[in-house]
Amino acid sequence: MKNITQQEWRELLQNDHQAVILDVRTPEEQAAGIIPNAICLDIFKPDEFLSELERMDMSKNYYVYCKSGGRSANACMILEQMGAKTTYNLLGGISLWEGELI
Numbered sequence: 001m002k003n004i005t006q007q008e009w010r011e012l013l014q015n016d017h018q019a020v021i022l023d024v025r026t027p028e029e030q031a032a033g034i035i036p037n038a039i040c041l042d043i044f045k046p047d048e049f050l051s052e053l054e055r056m057d058m059s060k061n062y063y064v065y066c067k068s069g070g071r072s073a074n075a076c077m078i079l080e081q082m083g084a085k086t087t088y089n090l091l092g093g094i095s096l097w098e099g100e101l102i
Helices: 006-014 046-054 070-081
Strands: 002-004 019-023 038-040 061-065 086-090
Touching (some): 002 006, 006 019, 006 086, 046 070, 061 070, 070 086
Parallel strands (some): 002 086, 019 038, 019 061, 061 086
C-alpha cells in the first residue's frame, strides 16, 4: 500500500487504464457524494465487502478512500492479502477532497 496525496491521486489516475476506485464508506456517508467512477463497498459489512472483493481482478490498481484514511488503509491491506499488487490509500480521505463529487 502506498499512501498518496490528492495531487498524486489525480496524477496517477490520469494515465492509469488499470485503475479501480473504491469508496469503503457507509451508504449514509456516500450519500454526501462520491468521487466519480468509484465502486461503493461498505467495509463495515465484512461479508458483503469480502464477497465483492473476491470477484475483482487483483491485477488492477486499486485507489481506495474513506472519510479520513483509516478504513481505506485497512481495505488496502485486505486487498493485498487477497493478492492485489498495487493499492493506493488517499491520505486524509474524502474529508479533505477538493475535487468533483457526484
